[in-house]
Structures are given as C-alpha cells and as structure tokens.
Amino acid sequence: MRTAMFAFVLASLVGALGGQAQDGRGNLLRFCPGLGIPCVEITQEAYDRGHEQFRQSCGFCHGPTAAGGNGGPNLIYSAVIRRDNQGADITKLIQEGRPDKGMPVIPLTATQIADIVGYLKARVAEVDKTSGLRPSRDYDLKKLLTGNAELGRAYFNGAGQCATCHSPTGDLKGIATKYPPIELQARLMYPSGVRQDATVTDASGKQFTGELLQQDAFDVAIRTADGVQRSWPSRSVKVVTSDPLARHLELLSKHTNADMHNLFAYLETLR
Amino acid sequence: MRLLLGLAMTTSLLAQGVNTGMLLQRPTKNWPTFNGDYTGQRFSPLKQINTTNVGSLTLAWSFQTHQAAMKATPLVVDGIAYFSVPDHVWAADARTGRQIWHFSRTSSGDHLASRGVTMFKDRIYFGTPDAHLIALDARNGTKVWEVEVADWKFGYYISAAPLVVKDKLLVGMSGDQLNMPGFLDARDLNDGKLVWRWDAIPKPGEPGSETWPNAEIMARGGGMTWVQGVYDPALNLTYWGTGNPHPVYAGNVRRGANLFTCTLVALDVDTGKMKWYIQTSPHDTHDRDANQTPILIDGDYQGRPRKLLAMASRSGYYFLLDRATGESLVTVPYGGQKWSAGVDERGQPIPKPEAEPTVDGAFFEGTTTNWWTPSFSPDTGLFYVNGSHGFSIAYLMPNEETGKVEDHQGGGATSLWSETMLLALDYRTGKVRWSRRASGATGGNGILSTAGGLVFTNESGHLVALNAASGKVLWHVNPGGNLTGSAMSYELDGRQFVLTPVDGVLYAWALPE
Numbered sequence A: 001m002r003t004a005m006f007a008f009v010l011a012s013l014v015g016a017l018g019g020q021a022q023d024g025r026g027n028l029l030r031f032c033p034g035l036g037i038p039c040v041e042i043t044q045e046a047y048d049r050g051h052e053q054f055r056q057s058c059g060f061c062h063g064p065t066a067a068g069g070n071g072g073p074n075l076i077y078s079a080v081i082r083r084d085n086q087g088a089d090i091t092k093l094i095q096e097g098r099p100d101k102g103m104p105v106i107p108l109t110a111t112q113i114a115d116i117v118g119y120l121k122a123r124v125a126e127v128d129k130t131s132g133l134r135p136s137r138d139y140d141l142k143k144l145l146t147g148n149a150e151l152g153r154a155y156f157n158g159a160g161q162c163a164t165c166h167s168p169t170g171d172l173k174g175i176a177t178k179y180p181p182i183e184l185q186a187r188l189m190y191p192s193g194v195r196q197d198a199t200v201t202d203a204s205g206k207q208f209t210g211e212l213l214q215q216d217a218f219d220v221a222i223r224t225a226d227g228v229q230r231s232w233p234s235r236s237v238k239v240v241t242s243d244p245l246a247r248h249l250e251l252l253s254k255h256t257n258a259d260m261h262n263l264f265a266y267l268e269t270l271r
Numbered sequence B: 001m002r003l004l005l006g007l008a009m010t011t012s013l014l015a016q017g018v019n020t021g022m023l024l025q026r027p028t029k030n031w032p033t034f035n036g037d038y039t040g041q042r043f044s045p046l047k048q049i050n051t052t053n054v055g056s057l058t059l060a061w062s063f064q065t066h067q068a069a070m071k072a073t074p075l076v077v078d079g080i081a082y083f084s085v086p087d088h089v090w091a092a093d094a095r096t097g098r099q100i101w102h103f104s105r106t107s108s109g110d111h112l113a114s115r116g117v118t119m120f121k122d123r124i125y126f127g128t129p130d131a132h133l134i135a136l137d138a139r140n141g142t143k144v145w146e147v148e149v150a151d152w153k154f155g156y157y158i159s160a161a162p163l164v165v166k167d168k169l170l171v172g173m174s175g176d177q178l179n180m181p182g183f184l185d186a187r188d189l190n191d192g193k194l195v196w197r198w199d200a201i202p203k204p205g206e207p208g209s210e211t212w213p214n215a216e217i218m219a220r221g222g223g224m225t226w227v228q229g230v231y232d233p234a235l236n237l238t239y240w241g242t243g244n245p246h247p248v249y250a251g252n253v254r255r256g257a258n259l260f261t262c263t264l265v266a267l268d269v270d271t272g273k274m275k276w277y278i279q280t281s282p283h284d285t286h287d288r289d290a291n292q293t294p295i296l297i298d299g300d301y302q303g304r305p306r307k308l309l310a311m312a313s314r315s316g317y318y319f320l321l322d323r324a325t326g327e328s329l330v331t332v333p334y335g336g337q338k339w340s341a342g343v344d345e346r347g348q349p350i351p352k353p354e355a356e357p358t359v360d361g362a363f364f365e366g367t368t369t370n371w372w373t374p375s376f377s378p379d380t381g382l383f384y385v386n387g388s389h390g391f392s393i394a395y396l397m398p399n400e401e402t403g404k405v406e407d408h409q410g411g412g413a414t415s416l417w418s419e420t421m422l423l424a425l426d427y428r429t430g431k432v433r434w435s436r437r438a439s440g441a442t443g444g445n446g447i448l449s450t451a452g453g454l455v456f457t458n459e460s461g462h463l464v465a466l467n468a469a470s471g472k473v474l475w476h477v478n479p480g481g482n483l484t485g486s487a488m489s490y491e492l493d494g495r496q497f498v499l500t501p502v503d504g505v506l507y508a509w510a511l512p513e
Helices: A002-016 A044-057 A079-083 A088-096 A110-127 A149-157 A181-189 A246-252 A257-267 B002-014 B020-024
Strands: A028-031 A040-043 A197-201 A207-215 A219-224 A229-233 A238-242 B058-064 B075-077 B080-085 B088-093 B099-104 B118-120 B123-127 B132-137 B143-148 B163-165 B168-172 B183-188 B194-199 B230-232 B237-241 B263-268 B274-279 B295-301 B304-312 B317-322 B328-333 B340-343 B349-351 B362-368 B375-377 B382-396 B411-426 B432-438 B448-450 B454-459 B462-467 B473-477 B488-492 B495-502 B505-510
Touching: A028 A044, A028 A110, A040 A044, A040 A110, A044 A110, A079 A088, A079 A110, A088 A110, A149 A257, A181 A257, A181 B382, A181 B411, A197 A219, A207 A229, A207 A238, A246 B411, A257 B362, B075 B118, B075 B488, B088 B123, B118 B163, B163 B230, B168 B237, B230 B295, B295 B375, B304 B382, B375 B448, B382 B454, B411 B454, B448 B488, B454 B473
Parallel strands: none
Antiparallel strands: A028 A040, A197 A207, A197 A238, A207 A219, A219 A229, B058 B505, B075 B080, B080 B088, B088 B099, B118 B123, B123 B132, B132 B143, B163 B168, B168 B183, B183 B194, B230 B237, B237 B263, B263 B274, B295 B304, B304 B317, B317 B328, B340 B349, B362 B382, B375 B382, B382 B411, B411 B432, B448 B454, B454 B462, B462 B473, B488 B495, B495 B505
C-alpha cells in the first residue's frame, strides 16, 4: 500500500509538472519527511527551474525559498499548498491572486506555474523533517574553523594528553588532508570504525582471537582472521578485550567545547 | 455448537468491559489500560511467576501480526487481548492467541507508532496516523464512530493511547515534522466531540508567552503530548509531559525558556486548566522532551507520607514532586551530563549556553531516556528506567541560501559514543541503586515490575526477568528481535501470563502447565 501511495504522489506530481519531471535528465531528488508520509520526487532540473521561477515571480514577498519575505507569508505553513490537489488550488491562486490580502495576479504561463507548483510541493517535503539533519561530508571548513590553533597545540601537548599517544609529525602528519573537516572534527574526539579485538577462551581451553563484534551479559561474538564470525553464550567462555580507544573515551568526559574547537583548528594546520 | 456456546459466553463477558473501578485498582486478572492502572507504575501484584520459578518460564502462545514493530502495550480484559500497530487493531483470545477480530484502515500521515488502544465499557478507542480518533465495538471490531482531531497535512498524528477519565477521553497529539503547536484534547466518550483543549503553547499575553521572542515563532512552538499521561482521582488532576520546542535544534530563533514545551503539567480534568508545571528541559535544543510517563507514588519522603510524582525525564534528570502542589522535592541527574549548570529555584535544570547547537558544532554530553515506559515497584521502592549515556556534536544548520532556519529540525547531531543501560533508582533520592549495561540500542523496551519480585524488560536483544531488588538475571531468551513495546501481565484460569511485543510478534509467557 505504501508503494502505491508513493506512486500516487509521483503521478500527481508529474501531472502537476505536465510530465516535465520525467524528462530523464539529471538526478532525481527524493524528499521523505518521515515514516509512511508520502515522499516527493522531482528531478534536480525541475526543482531548480521551479525554484528560479519562484524566486523571480514570488520571492520578493514570500522569500527566495518560500519561507517568508517582505510581507508575504511563509508558504511552508500554507494550508492552500499543503491541501492542494494536483496543483489546481495553487494554480488558481497564482492566476486569480488574493486581492483581499494584497496578493496581485501573477501573469505566468501554464508551464511556469507548473514549475512553481512542483517546486513548492518539493519544498514542503524538503522542509518537513522527522529527524535531525546530518552535516554533509562537504560541510564547509570555514564554518568549523572557529578555534585557536595555538591554544589547540598547547592543549594537544599539555592538558589534552593527545601527545602521549599521537605525534603531528608521525601518525597525524597530514591528517587534515586525510579526512573532510566535518569528519576530522568528530574523529579527534572519538574516531569511529576503529576495531576492538578480543580473545575468547572456550570451555575446552581453545582460544580464538579476532575483531570484537558483540559483548554483553548473554552473547559474545568475534570475527576471526579467516573472516568467519563466531559467537558463544557469554557465560560459557572467558573473554579478554583490548580497546585501543579506551583513552579517547576516558578523555571524552574531560574535553570542553572550546578544547574541541581549538584542537580542530590545530589539526587543520597539519597538512 | 461448542463454537456457538463459546461465542455466547464471550459476548456476555465482553458486555462488562472496563469500568472506572477497574482502573482505580492495581491490575490483576486484567490489564485494562496502557499503564495497567492510573498511577503509571506498571506494577503487577501477581506473583505466581516469581524469583524462585521464573527460570522455567515458557512460551504459552504467540501472535504474528505480519506488520511493523508493535510499540503498544496490549490490554487484556475479560480474557481477551487488544493490541495495535498503525492502521491495525486486533482482538485475540488471551488463553490461546487465537485471533477474534482484526480491524484495519489505510491512512495517510506519520506511521511511526501506535502506542496502544484504550478500552472503556464495550468500546475500543485509538488514534490514527492521520490524526483521527476512532471508536470500535469491542465485541466484533466494527467501527462505531470516527472524528478528525487534527489535520495530518500539518504533520499531526496520534500515537498515544487515549486516557479514559470519567466521561472523557484525553487524547494526546503527536507531530514532529513541521513547526506546529501541541495540545491535549478532552473528548466525549460517546461521540468524540471536543470538551476542552489545553494548548501547550500560550497565546500572546498569556502566562508563558514572555518566554518566547515573538508571537510568530511561539505560534508554531511545539510541545506535543505524545505519551499517555496519568491521573489522580482524589486530586482531580491529570499529569502529562509535553514535547520539545520547534525548530528542534535551533535555539537561536527562540530565545527564552519556551514554555510549555519540555514540561510536565498538572491539569484539572474537568476544565483542562493548568494547576502547576515544571519544565524538565528549559529552552531545549537537544530534543530532550518531557514525553515520559510520570509515576504517582504514595510514599514516604523525609519521614512523612506524601502524594508524590516521580519522573525520569529525557533531559537526564530525575524529578520528585509533591503532585498536589507541584513543589519540587528532588531534581538530580541520573547519569553523566555536561549540558546543565545545575538547577534553579523551581527545581528545573539550567541549560549552559555553550551546549546549544552551533554552526561550528557544540560538544554535548548527556544521559537520556525516551517514551519507553518506566516502572515503579512499591515492594523494592525502586524506579526502573531504561536509558543511555553518550557524547555527540550538535550542529545548527540554517538554509544555505537565506541564512535562516527554515526546516523543522534546524540542525542535527553526530553521535560520537554511547552506551545503554537499565537503571534502578531510589525513588526518594533519584540515586542509582544498581544498573545494568547493555549492548545495542535501547529502542522501545518498556519495563514491568511484579510482586513476584521481578522486573521484565529487554537487554541486549534478550527478554529478561531480573531480580527486582538486585538486578540479577533470573531468566532470559533471545526472541529474535527487540522488545518494541512494553511487557504486561494478567491472570486467566489461575495462570499468570506475561505478554511481550517483539517487533511484529506478540509472545505470551507462562509457567509450564
């Protein structure tokens, strides 16, 4: 049923765009606000075209992204747009204006209106979000570079205890060129994806060493060097683990926000 | 003939349904409401299954829904179980798991969760992904009436089971995709018509409006009521938590405490007027809502009996209050945190400005829980809650073109490290008496405590029965998924059952016959 629902939305969107969303060029954008809420799909070209048309024809009052501008309401919250069926209501509004609310008739062609309809429907689905955003891998370094590299260096060599394991001329040489800035910021605090090893001794005394996959009160699982995953009930084996990130974890509760930004600024100098 | 006789008996039994008296007692034969009774304690006085024999617990029956995760707590009334997932409600024989009826209805809207159904007399009530309220005939699952509570096109939906109080249904509202205001409705049991509405967000000039920078942002401020509240009939008060402010991570566009979001409120059930409040996460910027079940405890505090309310909130703080007046008795963190600079004179945490999401990232440490139900055992005096502790970096992410916050989230967070655990807190102090670390996510596992000296929950993908006093594991099984709803217990033909929703399957556990 959910598939059917998506298909319906796509069909209605395509209808609104007069088939232009299916022109076969460029990337398809897919905006899914949340579980079971219809997604909206639109090509990048159709989105950009609609956005540009909106900017030109509507942006002055409603803002360039439909989120409100000089006197015009934020259309993200507009009941007309949210309840619109296949573009008819929006089209009528553009063609007839809202004289009582000071909105003039906007002289546009049917194609231009269809572009705006497509953009607005996509925009609503783009802005509605049931979970937090993820900073993209190309998150701008300038946004992150607010710390003091000198203070970061001092912290690295002093209170931060980083220098007890790491060296700017050794393992961290050129670190700023190895990771996108957004990843480096997270990794300097606690690197993700670092493998933890364990040695499991079973009841017969046989030992297995490998990457630790799970360990809790009930089960322990490792991947041995041959690539095989093995698991045991925890109570039946002895497990010795080594966590290379134990010091990082210890220090996590000691770092401050300023320490993080200063350390980041310092590591960004290691190019 | 036997079938006919069975049907006739079932019908006559069903005619009783749930009555107010049943909701005022601890749940024994029945589990007639989401939390078992009005207190929110989720404590079953049953003790056939206990610390001495729980090791032999065995599967009595199971029910396959073939649907998404069941986040509900099943009800059992007069030998029949009622349970739900979004768009579906079932009735099944609580002896055997055999389906009696199945109601389904395709809907638009957010299908994140159905947190259960509600029964009163011979009606079943529940909310839908498109924010409608529906009443069914409990005998056969046919629809009696349906009303729209809110417009799903603005992100509203209903996940919480309504709470029956007197002649009303208290209907909590969900919605977390668009900046919209939250509210709690009281609706007529007979036809779903609105009796009163409590708005979580004040209007300009009203008390609380001074905690927002302007009317425009306030009007869309959030505060959804998406976890069922509790009720004290003697005080005539109902207690509900509200959701986070909107936009979620962008504190810069809504300077101030943002009342009454992330707030525990006490409302008069006849009028919907607020008697008192405490904000569990003032000016929240990390989705630390107050949508956790408050628990009513009549117990000793500093040597004298008090009518108490206890809540382990998502902010990572444990609150103990006098529930008649709202007087704050205890506010303490129940785990590591660095976002708060202490507690104000009302017993509310004080957020540190540097923990607020920023464009360059704000380092955050906190302990938290969520909607999954806690439990309180009057036998051990312990408040049980599943939670997690972790570190993250939180970002404010305005629109690139306009530089303004335009989407509902306004940012997000990168998790660095976290651990999950079950905590047993001394209800008088909030201090951790014992805890158990788990692997994997906490997601959804509610808690049941029993007079058999047991705590039922999920740990590391196993259903567990723990010694309620010590936390020692007495029984565990890997059921092939996580406990996604909450365990509950009932007695039928002299046999105690424990029901556990695990993804799309409901398992019934009992001692061997």
